[in-house]
Amino acid sequence: MATLQASGHSSSTLKEWEFDVFISFRGPETRYGFTGYLHKALCERGIRTFMDLEDLISGNKIQQTFARAIESSRIAIVVFSEHYADTSFLLRELAKLLECSQRFGQFVLPIFYYVDPGEVRHQRGSFEKAMAVHEERFKDKAPIWRAALRDAANLSGLHYKGDEFEYEFIEKITKQVLAILKEDTLPAVADYPVRPESQVQASFDSSSSFSVSRQYQYHVFLSFRGCDTRFRFTGSLFKALRDNKIHTFMDDVGLHRGNDISRTLIEAIKGSRIAIIVFSKNYADSTYCLDELVKILECHESDDQFVLPVFYEVDTNDVRRQTGSYGEAMAKHEEKFKDDKSKVQKWKHALHEAANFTGFCFKGKKYEHEFIAKIVGVVSKEIKRVALPVADYPVGLESQVSKVKSLIFSDGYDGVHMVGIHGNGGSGKTTIAHAIYHLIANSFESICFLENVRENSYKHGLVHLQNILLSNIFERKNLKSTSIEQGISTIRHWLQQKKILLILDDVDKIEQLQALAGKPDWFGRGTRVIITTRDRHLLVCHGIERIYELENSNSQSNIIASTRKDNGEQVGEKITSEQVNGSLEPLVLEDTNLDRSKQLSVIQAESNAQVIGQLNESQAETCHTHSLERIENANITLKVKEELEVKDLSLCAELASLEEKKRELEEQIRALKAEISDFTAERHLLSGKELYSSLMMEKC
Incomplete structure (x- = not known):
């Protein structure tokens, strides 16, 4: 039967498979232990796996659902346990698997779980006892089942004797499955059992407190x-x-x-x-x-x-x-x-x-x-309860975190929901997202926190962010796309069966949402997608109905953290942009002698610079540079702050005026085009009349 594997492989690439793997096993022996773990491990790698969820009902024929699943699975894993052959249903299933392997080219991978392959091959021990019973009851079928057991046991497989960790043995099976799929037409997948520590994104490590x-x-x-x-x-x-x-x-x-x-x-x-x-x-x-x-x-x-x-x-x-x-x-x-x-x-x-x-x-x-x-x-x-006390939240955000969490689960835990958090720059959107992450992360199969989407998409492109999302969810480094369209297709293919928590922080373009979280049907039931942005219109355009408007988004209380006692003295603390995009740990100002007005001026200037970032590129760059120069000046005063605010408002007004003029010009252009179109049509009509009159005169 060695040719069974090879003979069908070339034809397998011509067939579209509904499942990657079909698992055949004896439920009472391995369902809740070994086979359950195996099914979980395969699904976590994004491998579409068929495993019956209930004990099989005895009958004379394989249920239609199972027969269809066998025919449409690329790989069949057969878990031979001590009493596998006791069930006639499984023996029929095994014969069907080998038949489909010959017809359609499925790969059959036997797993001998606490069973010697020789006992299966030659029907000795518990397998001999089982077959003796079947020969009394199913005289016509028993020879076919014996041949199926012999042929399956002659295939290359894996043997578990209990002298190694089960999870390591399951990883071997998973590697074998991935290697088979890699040779097929499915997307190439490489084994990567441990999350890459150098991943350039906010994974569990960087965001965990x-x-x-x-x-x-x-x-x-x-x-x-x-x-x-x-x-x-x-x-x-x-x-x-x-x-x-x-x-x-x-x-x-x-x-x-x-x-x-x-x-x-x-x-x-x-x-x-x-x-x-x-x-x-x-x-x-x-x-x-x-x-x-x-x-x-x-x-x-x-x-x-x-x-x-x-x-x-x-x-x-x-x-x-x-x-x-x-x-x-x-x-x-x-x-x-x-x-x-x-x-x-x-x-x-x-x-x-x-x-x-x-x-x-x-x-x-x-x-x-x-x-x-x-x-x-x-x-x-x-662990998180000990490490992340509520007192570490910026003042005023604790109640808002609770409200956002309520909005996320407002109608239960099923379904796929996208939730938007909208607020001005520096209002605490990212901090709230971090807090929500810590509160609900344990309820999901996989988690991905993509920070600074706006900045990283400009620097590295959307394909880079798509690849980070995929590698973070599946912990593999080679599940990558080379274009946005391919990335969208890959995300939809692999994430449809997974319940994930996806947080997209600081989104500013609709294209970013379309590339990373297009529609709810991209994800499995129970998934939550949380988006933070300064642009409420963007959320509406993407069809997001659950939107939380940050309270007091311009308030200094959302930026200044609570003060704490250190060696008997009150020390001022400030949440910086670096801190918001990383840890929630309080950051103490190096210069504690900086007076209060200067602190407020620095904070306001940073906030203004973020608002100006919404203008066109040339104007934003000018204003941002102007703001940074003022921030670097140690003698900044409230007067300078007010002047900066006035200049910002002036620029905004100027931009609004330009936009209005642009719309007027566009309207004039449309009107001129309409007139030109009418004039051209009239000319054609007159020319036709003149030509007709000329012909009639010649005729006369």
Whole structure:
């Protein structure tokens, strides 16, 4: 069957595929764990994947929906688990996959999940038992199914034996899928599992307000029983935290040496803001885990460390009251440590206390990746809650942030909505956008904050911004376009199934919106697009109905931040344009002796320069240069400020007058053209009459 893959490849490029991948799997065994993670990983890479969302209903034929999905998928991934062959539905599905591979050229990729390929190929073990049952019931079909199992197991695939992290194995599958798609006619995609740190845009790192260097060495410390969950659940949790830029400590296999908890682990626990404790069946068997738990609770008492218990396929009462496997473990410890009963008592007390914290309980029958996403969401909020106090907002913006958030979710969370934030330059639009970003980011699959759209589109072009958007959402560097039209097509193709938060900051041209967020149907359900701009008409033209008008957009209170005490003295603070476009941290003026009137003059001059930027290029450049020269003058006075305001108004009036004259001239030109058109028509009519009269005279 080696020729099965190659023989169909050339024909595959001639067919348009509705899906990139079809996943065939045994639901009760892998749906909520391995296959659920695989489906999530493929979708996050923008790979259109068909996976049935409910358990299959037995019947004599494959449902029409599945048959159509199989025929229209470029790649078929078959997850062979221990009891895959127990289901006749799956065997029919497998035969259909191999049939379509021969007819249409689909690529079949077998995954042997805790199953030896030889058992599938030769139908041994659980596969032999299953086929024996089927031969009794389906005498005609059984030989076809045996051949399908043999042929599929002869194809090149991947084998998972449980000796590596599941998420790393899933990344291997994803790379293989991407490599296959890259050879096809679909857009070229290269694997890029980690978000590029040098990306020139406001990604999670640059806009996030927390920093591991401020107080803690790590955001999260993971306490878990290695042999229970290291390579599966805890490994996937670690990856999810890391992917969300949450700095997490997870011990290496060799750290537990000797009789006592290592110094490395103690320092890691002390240096972590949050401790996640994964209580699994055999957690209490390990004295190292119990020592970790005691130390975590000590840090909770002394440093207010946040403790988050996760009960993974364990009843909370077994942990709290030491019953079941926890009771058995503690009985063994009491026997072993007869001479140190206080140690065992500490462990029992720690288990009881930890189980009383609010946490998460996983008992199966749900997708692990969705369960992990909830944990990551809580962790992210806790980190941001600590790092971004409301007091750091500029004065007067806190209530406006709340109003904008209400507008964003005014009619629920479904649908795709675009929201505009309109205000003058320096009124706090970007600051509000940053605050909204921190408040709601955890509710979305992917996030992109494109700052300074006006400036960056002029400097680098719209294609550059389109590529930043794509690479930020999918974390890949080669999903790029070379023209605006191609970029629009690529964005629509890849983002239609994703729930994203997209913030476009400082937009000033309709073309920018058309290139980056043309219509709501570009995005998946639940997406929110937030646009900040000085031009309200631009929002209206783009069909945006939800528009928030910034209150007191000219008020100095939106620019001057609240003062704070530093060493017993009040120090003035100012939000600069650089600060608004970056961090929300307060920036202290270097020259604290600058008097109040000079501060106000500088701020007003900057605001005027932003207003003048709306004039034509030559006039704006003249005014902006004039304003900067005045700002640089250390002796600027209120009188100069007033003169500048007058000059600005004069220029605005002059521009308005020119625009009016331009409209009058255009109207005169249209009138002259109409007269010329009428005159020409009359001339043609007269010429025709004269020619007719001349002919008639000759005839006579």
